[in-house]
Structures are given as structure tokens and as C-alpha cells.
Amino acid sequence: MQANLTDAELLLLGLVAEMPRHGYELEQVIEARGMREWTQVGFSSIYFVLGKLEKAGLVAAEVPAGAKARKTFCITSSGREVLCEQTIAALGAYRPTFSSLLLGMVHWPVLSRDAALDALEARLPSVVAELERLERVRRQRQPIPDHVEVLFDFSAGQLNAERNWISITLDYMRSKPW
Known part of the structure; x- marks a missing residue:
């Protein structure tokens, strides 16, 4: 309509x-x-x-x-x-969202190996900090309806997935010769 x-x-x-x-x-x-x-x-x-x-x-x-x-x-x-x-x-329906991380990865080759790895590694503490902040917000908002609780779960799941991806990607990129 x-x-x-x-x-x-x-x-x-x-x-x-x-x-x-x-x-x-x-x-x-x-x-x-x-x-x-x-x-x-x-x-x-x-x-x-x-x-x-x-x-x-x-x-x-x-x-x-x-x-x-x-x-x-x-x-x-x-x-x-x-x-x-x-x-x-x-x-x-799935609708993609885009992170600046994707642009950073696309332009990875413009950086030196060390600068690229350092930048990606520097992202890890900010993702962990955001996860902790999100959990504090969730606790402060209690009690919350179930449909809101799962929204926090979704955001935390995305952050955990990014944290895991960064760790795996750093290990992978470090193992590759340049």
C-alpha cells in the first residue's frame, strides 16, 4: 500500500x-x-x-x-x-546494514601490514567496551518486556560475532606472508 x-x-x-x-x-x-x-x-x-x-x-x-x-x-x-x-x-526480510569496518577492509591494501593489523586490533577493545555498555543499559532498564529483551540479545549477538570475527581475522592475516 x-x-x-x-x-x-x-x-x-x-x-x-x-x-x-x-x-x-x-x-x-x-x-x-x-x-x-x-x-x-x-x-x-x-x-x-x-x-x-x-x-x-x-x-x-x-x-x-x-x-x-x-x-x-x-x-x-x-x-x-x-x-x-x-x-x-x-x-x-533481511535488509543489510553496513559498517565502516567493511570500508576499512576494502581499503586494507593502502596500509602497511603493521598499520592494518594494529588498526583492526585497536577495534577489539571498543567492541568489548560496547558490549559491556550495552549490558549495563539492559540491566538499568529492567524489567523490560520480552520483545525488548531480545532486541538487546540481538545487539549483543552482533557484537559478540564481530569480536570473534576480529580475533579470527587477526590470526588469519598474521599467518599470511606479505
Whole structure:
């Protein structure tokens, strides 16, 4: 029905589907749930994205009575339909994400052997630190719903896979003559 939503659009549409909210409430929910661990949506872009969703007819804005009332957004019936379609698509199909690591590996040959190995080895502590940070965030957010718990598991799994890949790759590259 609808063209693919951006990650930010899908996130905000889903949060508005839970209950009508204004932009500041959305920021609070994103922060409280630790959603920035797996999404990229800045506070400054929330109202911009809501405006796009409103123009597309996926949310409707209501301004409650009162001089200082904030515009509250609620999902429309077509918005709910698109949300369901896009959620099924997001769960059901692989969509690649790209890491700067891939660009670094593509350009490996421009570096000396030692510089390339040192750079890759320097990445390892940052991956381990990110794993530790992620686990701290997970503990701070407890209790969290099961579907959120597994999001943390997914991110931790990716970081563990990268940590293992770096170790294996370093061993492999060190074993090769240059």
C-alpha cells in the first residue's frame, strides 16, 4: 500500500499506535526504553518525522484546548494498516546494514601490514567496551518486556560475532606472508 517507511518513521508510527503522544512524550519513551540502542532518531527530528507521517495521512494531529497545549499525534486507520505491513516486512526480510569496518577492509591494501593489523586490533577493545555498555543499559532498564529483551540479545549477538570475527581475522592475516 505505502512505500517503505524509514526506520525513524516506523518507530514513531509504532509508538503513536500505542497511544496518542506529542513529540516530547515520544522522546521520553525512546529514552526510557533504550531505543537508541537499535535505532537512529534524534530528538530534533521527531517533529519533522511526525510532520511527514501527518502529510502521508498515517497520523493525525490534535491540538487540545489551552494556550500551552502541545500538538498530540494519533494513528489513523491507514497508518495502522501501513504499520502492520511494514512491521511484517521488517520482521520477515533481511535488509543489510553496513559498517565502516567493511570500508576499512576494502581499503586494507593502502596500509602497511603493521598499520592494518594494529588498526583492526585497536577495534577489539571498543567492541568489548560496547558490549559491556550495552549490558549495563539492559540491566538499568529492567524489567523490560520480552520483545525488548531480545532486541538487546540481538545487539549483543552482533557484537559478540564481530569480536570473534576480529580475533579470527587477526590470526588469519598474521599467518599470511606479505
